Amino acid sequence: MTHMNNTAQREQMSIVIAGHVDHGKSTVMGRLLADTGSLPMGKLDQVRALCERNSKPFEYAFLLDALKDEMSQGITIDAARVFFKTAQRDYLILDAPGHIEFLKNMITGASRAEAALLVIDAEEGVRENSRRHGYMLSLLGVRQLAVVVNKMDLVEYSESAFNAIAENYTAFLKEVGVEARFIIPASGRFGDNIAQPGGNMAWYTGPTVLEALDRFEKEPPALDQPLRLPVQDVYKFTKAGDKRRLVVGTVDSGIVEVGDELVFFPSGKRSRVASIEAFNRPSLTRAGAGEATALTLDEQIYVTRGELACRASEPAPKVATRVRASLFWMGREPLQVGREYLLKMGGARTPVWVEKILRVIDASDLSVSQESDRVERHAVAECILRTRRAVAFDPAEDNARTSRFVIVDQYEIRGGGILREALEDEYEAVRSHVLLRNMKWETSRISRERRAEKYNQRPTLILVTGERNTGKKTFAKALESRLFEEGKVVYFLGIGNVLYGVDADIKVAGQGGDRGEHLRRLAEVAHLLLDAGVLLVVTAVNLKRVELDLIETTVGEDRMVVVWMGGEAPSDVACDLRLDSTYPLDDQVDKMKAVLQEKNIIFKPF
Numbered sequence: 001m002t003h004m005n006n007t008a009q010r011e012q013m014s015i016v017i018a019g020h021v022d023h024g025k026s027t028v029m030g031r032l033l034a035d036t037g038s039l040p041m042g043k044l045d046q047v048r049a050l051c052e053r054n055s056k057p058f059e060y061a062f063l064l065d066a067l068k069d070e071m072s073q074g075i076t077i078d079a080a081r082v083f084f085k086t087a088q089r090d091y092l093i094l095d096a097p098g099h100i101e102f103l104k105n106m107i108t109g110a111s112r113a114e115a116a117l118l119v120i121d122a123e124e125g126v127r128e129n130s131r132r133h134g135y136m137l138s139l140l141g142v143r144q145l146a147v148v149v150n151k152m153d154l155v156e157y158s159e160s161a162f163n164a165i166a167e168n169y170t171a172f173l174k175e176v177g178v179e180a181r182f183i184i185p186a187s188g189r190f191g192d193n194i195a196q197p198g199g200n201m202a203w204y205t206g207p208t209v210l211e212a213l214d215r216f217e218k219e220p221p222a223l224d225q226p227l228r229l230p231v232q233d234v235y236k237f238t239k240a241g242d243k244r245r246l247v248v249g250t251v252d253s254g255i256v257e258v259g260d261e262l263v264f265f266p267s268g269k270r271s272r273v274a275s276i277e278a279f280n281r282p283s284l285t286r287a288g289a290g291e292a293t294a295l296t297l298d299e300q301i302y303v304t305r306g307e308l309a310c311r312a313s314e315p316a317p318k319v320a321t322r323v324r325a326s327l328f329w330m331g332r333e334p335l336q337v338g339r340e341y342l343l344k345m346g347g348a349r350t351p352v353w354v355e356k357i358l359r360v361i362d363a364s365d366l367s368v369s370q371e372s373d374r375v376e377r378h379a380v381a382e383c384i385l386r387t388r389r390a391v392a393f394d395p396a397e398d399n400a401r402t403s404r405f406v407i408v409d410q411y412e413i414r415g416g417g418i419l420r421e422a423l424e425d426e427y428e429a430v431r432s433h434v435l436l437r438n439m440k441w442e443t444s445r446i447s448r449e450r451r452a453e454k455y456n457q458r459p460t461l462i463l464v465t466g467e468r469n470t471g472k473k474t475f476a477k478a479l480e481s482r483l484f485e486e487g488k489v490v491y492f493l494g495i496g497n498v499l500y501g502v503d504a505d506i507k508v509a510g511q512g513g514d515r516g517e518h519l520r521r522l523a524e525v526a527h528l529l530l531d532a533g534v535l536l537v538v539t540a541v542n543l544k545r546v547e548l549d550l551i552e553t554t555v556g557e558d559r560m561v562v563v564w565m566g567g568e569a570p571s572d573v574a575c576d577l578r579l580d581s582t583y584p585l586d587d588q589v590d591k592m593k594a595v596l597q598e599k600n601i602i603f604k605p606f
């Protein structure tokens with residue numbers, strides 16, 4: 001819920017703890033809890049007694065297991081979280097047992113760490129994961145880092161052993177562009193330099209782990225940056241006649257105020273903030289970075305989850321379907337060029353594939369390889385990504401928050417990273433026309449929903465394509481007639497009907513004409529008719545994947561149904577229905593109607 005700047009509230013900081021397995025993360029966390037008196041009453045004695053009964057030596061790490069067990073009975077946790085307080089502030093420590101959990105938490109913002117503790121075993125020294133985690137922190141923009149050289153007791157508290165590790169690791173961090181604020185020799189087991197100074201290391205005069213945490217600076221909420229508010233959900237008011245929408249999300253950066261003119265990206269739709277609602281409290285006049293907000297708008301534009309709300313007066317984010325990204329891959333199967341995955345960022349999700357791998361970097365030794373068609377597990381790569389739908393983002397250098405993404409395959413997060421640059425693609429011109437058209441759009445007083453209610457249909461472009469002479473027009477006209485007779489508001493538009501009128505100033509495609517421009521205009525005409533609430537049936541020969549993408553870019557997402565007539569459709573053309581003109585026309589129309597009903601475009605009779 002809304003995070004208020006209540007003066008009574010103590011400062012909070014989230015820290016992520018990372019490190020190679022067995023280097024002592026849990027022990028250090030257990031110690032921190034025990035030595036700051038943050039454990040539940042009697043927990044320490046209880047765990048000690050349990051160890052004794054099982055004749056096991058007591059471990060501080062067990063404290064954490066005991067807490068995890070307790071927690072997981074109540075709620076499911078994907079990463080261990082522990083809380084403790086110092087005089088200065090409250091800490092939330094996130095254990096990152098694996099890369100995936102770490103990444104998930106960092107990117108979804110469930111608990112975005114502001115600083116990190118990286119644990120390295122003094123005896124084992126720097127291992128692959130020590131480096132990988134360091135690299136991931138740098139990619140994710142975590143700039144405050146303390147390195148804990150743990151298990152100093154195993155190297156007789158030797159200053160030279162400590163220095164060797166410190167030097168080695170500092171050199172690595174330097175290469176990835178991070179600097180450790182503190183490097184602390186410690187022993188989790190014996191408590192040296194965790195919460196109390198270590199009597200065994202008089203040569204060390206720096207802070208303990210606890211002091212280091214307190215010396216980290218609180219990241220100021222990004223209020224002075226442009227507004228970035230990813231839309232998480234849009235709710236309707238339930239009261240009859242109330243047409244307002246509630247646009248809900250947590251402000252990533254900047255400030256939003258009542259009266260602000262907002263632009264939603266990637267659609268480019270605009271509206272003014274009418275109110276900022278608060279749960280069980282009077283409305284607010286403004287909300288800032290870090291706050292959960294619910295806005296109502298002046299004009300009831302159609303926006304959906306996944307858009308990024310920005311202020312019209314501030315610099316716009318990038319909108320692209322072709323982007324340069326740095327990503328780490330953690331899937332067992334390598335990331336493959338051309339294969340389709342799902343990209344998630346903010347509330348947005350879209351199919352994505354790698355167009356090209358620019359370079360692959362082994363995150364543990366930073367060696368660069370020329371592998372060009374795949375990224376193996378645990379590697380970091382710089383790639384060109386293509387997204388099916390445009391994404392709105394800021395390059396990582398400008399705003400780390402709105403540059404982060406994850407890649408999902410088969411419902412699991414397999415990788416993630418940051419977007420660095422918007423690149424040109426073939427839809428660039430089309431998209432900028434659409435963006436401008438949406439920004440300039442004069443909204444009618446009749447909302448999209450109202451029209452849909454009245455006409456009892458969801459306006460949709462039914463694109464009938466396929467090879468020449470396969471009966472596309474015959475079918476399209478039959479469909480139009482049937483729907484019309486059944487009371488639908490429907491219109492048949494042959495591509496030729498646009499050719500000699502709307503397109504009179506451009507050459508005919510095939511005679512040196514620009515097919516792309518013809519299609520763009522056809523799609524703009526379709527967009528107008530869809531806005532008017534119509535079911536539009538359009539025929540066009542042999543539409544290719546890129547052309548369908550172009551049309552979808554123009555008419556908007558989720559407003560198009562593709563029918564392929566005769567033969568096999570090309571493998572990359574996703575059609576909703578395949579028809580064969582050798583079957584009776586009526587049957588074909590029935591099939592089409594079933595698809596429209598299934599998609600809730602028209603409704604089944606009761």
Ligand code: GDP
Nearest residue numbers: 021022023024025026027061150151187188189
């Ligand atoms: P994690 O996998 O990083 O969470 O590591 P644990 O905290 O579970 O520790 C792994 C092993 O190292 C356990 O057996 C601990 O007892 C041991 N260990 C952790 N810290 C120290 C330390 O400071 N000194 C010694 N000697 N052993 C330690």
